[in-house]
Amino acid sequence: MDIELILKVWVFFAKAALVTVEVSALACALGLALGLIGALGKLSDYRALRYPATVYVSAFRGTPCLVQLFIIYFGGPQIGLNLEPFAAGVLGLGLNIGAYMSESIRGAIVAVDRGQWDAARSLGLRYLPTVRLVILPQAAALMIRPLGVNTVALIKGSALVSAISVVELTYTAHRFISSTYKPFEMFALSAFFYLIIITVVTRAIRALDERYAVQGHG
Amino acid sequence: MGLDFTVLLEYRDLILTGAVWTAVLTIVSGIASVFVGTVLAVAQLSRNRWVTAPVAAFMWVFMGTPLLLQLYFIYFGLVEIGIDLSAFWSGIIALSVHFAVYNADVIRAAIAALDSGQYEAARSLGLGRFQALRLVVIPQALRNVAPALGNNMIALLKESSLVSIIGVMELTLSAQKAISETYRPFEFYILAAAIYYVLNMGLEYILARIEQKTALTR
Numbered sequence: 001m002d003i004e005l006i007l008k009v010w011v012f013f014a015k016a017a018l019v020t021v022e023v024s025a026l027a028c029a030l031g032l033a034l035g036l037i038g039a040l041g042k043l044s045d046y047r048a049l050r051y052p053a054t055v056y057v058s059a060f061r062g063t064p065c066l067v068q069l070f071i072i073y074f075g076g077p078q079i080g081l082n083l084e085p086f087a088a089g090v091l092g093l094g095l096n097i098g099a100y101m102s103e104s105i106r107g108a109i110v111a112v113d114r115g116q117w118d119a120a121r122s123l124g125l126r127y128l129p130t131v132r133l134v135i136l137p138q139a140a141a142l143m144i145r146p147l148g149v150n151t152v153a154l155i156k157g158s159a160l161v162s163a164i165s166v167v168e169l170t171y172t173a174h175r176f177i178s179s180t181y182k183p184f185e186m187f188a189l190s191a192f193f194y195l196i197i198i199t200v201v202t203r204a205i206r207a208l209d210e211r212y213a214v215q216g217h218g
Numbered sequence: 219m220g221l222d223f224t225v226l227l228e229y230r231d232l233i234l235t236g237a238v239w240t241a242v243l244t245i246v247s248g249i250a251s252v253f254v255g256t257v258l259a260v261a262q263l264s265r266n267r268w269v270t271a272p273v274a275a276f277m278w279v280f281m282g283t284p285l286l287l288q289l290y291f292i293y294f295g296l297v298e299i300g301i302d303l304s305a306f307w308s309g310i311i312a313l314s315v316h317f318a319v320y321n322a323d324v325i326r327a328a329i330a331a332l333d334s335g336q337y338e339a340a341r342s343l344g345l346g347r348f349q350a351l352r353l354v355v356i357p358q359a360l361r362n363v364a365p366a367l368g369n370n371m372i373a374l375l376k377e378s379s380l381v382s383i384i385g386v387m388e389l390t391l392s393a394q395k396a397i398s399e400t401y402r403p404f405e406f407y408i409l410a411a412a413i414y415y416v417l418n419m420g421l422e423y424i425l426a427r428i429e430q431k432t433a434l435t436r
Contacts, residue, residue, distance in 0.1 A: 183295025
């Protein structure tokens with residue numbers, strides 16, 4: 001172990017880790033929004049909503065995230081979509097994880113008793129208030145765990161944006177592996193930051209899950 | 219520059235060859251990942267700490283870091299300690315090991331869930347420890363987790379696109395090669411995505427058949 005080298009370069013990795021967190025957080029927010037829309041779309045009674053949602057979820061789950069990023073970043077300009085690497089990365093990761101989150105959210109919504117919908121509607125609530133006030137609060141406890149799995153996958157998947165030259169953790173590791181010829185040290189350093197990020201997120205999700213799971217059964 | 223999908227026809231041989239290599243990568247790494255996963259799972263169930271602790275640490279690191287980082291490490295990094303692997307074999311090894319860790323997690327739980335009487339009965343019939351595992355315990359455990367292993371293999375098909383980054387000539391890199399000659403990223407990446415989608419459906423069909431065949435008729 002070349003400790004001296006690690007002490008010299010760790011700052012670059014720490015900064016890159018922040019970019020990884022940033023990309024992941026923004027993509028996660030986008031994914032949650034798309035996931036909710038996708039889930040409600042797939043559960044809709046209207047074909048005009050159900051079909052596009054089904055196609056979205058199936059297309060983005062059925063193809064590699066890397067290819068999706070390439071379509072957006074390299075293919076985008078051909079259809080008038082000129083994005084910086086960072087924005088393209090967030091959009092690509094968000095669209096991808098949104099499709100997976102759709103399925104997590106849909107599963108949780110379906111698990112809420114059908115009678116809850118009927119009761120809310122018969123009390124005079126319209127569709128959106130029913131979703132917001134009755135269904136989602138009950139489904140929320142059930143979706144924390146699957147959404148957590150999606151989020152951890154997203155953080156690891158965020159390494160792919162290095163392929164469209166976003167300077168995040170994996171990009172930095174690659175650069176230092178080829179310039180220092182110290183692969184073990186550089187791998188250990190980047191793995192260290194990934195493991196910290198993922199451990200923190202996993203703990204936070206578990207805490208959320210424990211808290212709301214109790215309420216959900218109460 | 220408008221879109222022109224007719225150009226795709228000229229490159230069909232290149233793209234289809236790429237698709238075949240993606241299938242080869244998926245099948246070889248998929249099978250290897252189940253074998254290695256089983257070995258890791260059995261090692262984790264050992265009573266010897268000197269076996270379980272390193273295996274657990276190895277799995278923790280490989281589950282907590284991105285596949286792309288592992289790929290960079292194996293391809294660019296291992297050369298430094300004298301292990302010079304071609305891009306193709308680096309890709310196979312990275313995919314196999316990465317998914318082996320996920321498979322091991324599932325298989326270990328399945329072995330633990332199996333009635334311990336199975337192992338004891340096998341031992342009392344005169345089978346050795348490894349014979350009992352190989353002939354009695356592991357086949358039953360694998361059959362019980364066939365769906366989960368199948369899901370990992372479907373993920374592997376899509377993740378195999380990452381090896382294009384280190385220069386393995388599979389579907390994604392074939393598309394890239396065609397793009398470097400035609401400057402039509404949108405068309406070729408959409409085509410690549412469509413082929414991945416079809417491969418994905420094919421794999422799902424095959425896995426469903428295997429599951430049917432291996433399922434117990436209770």
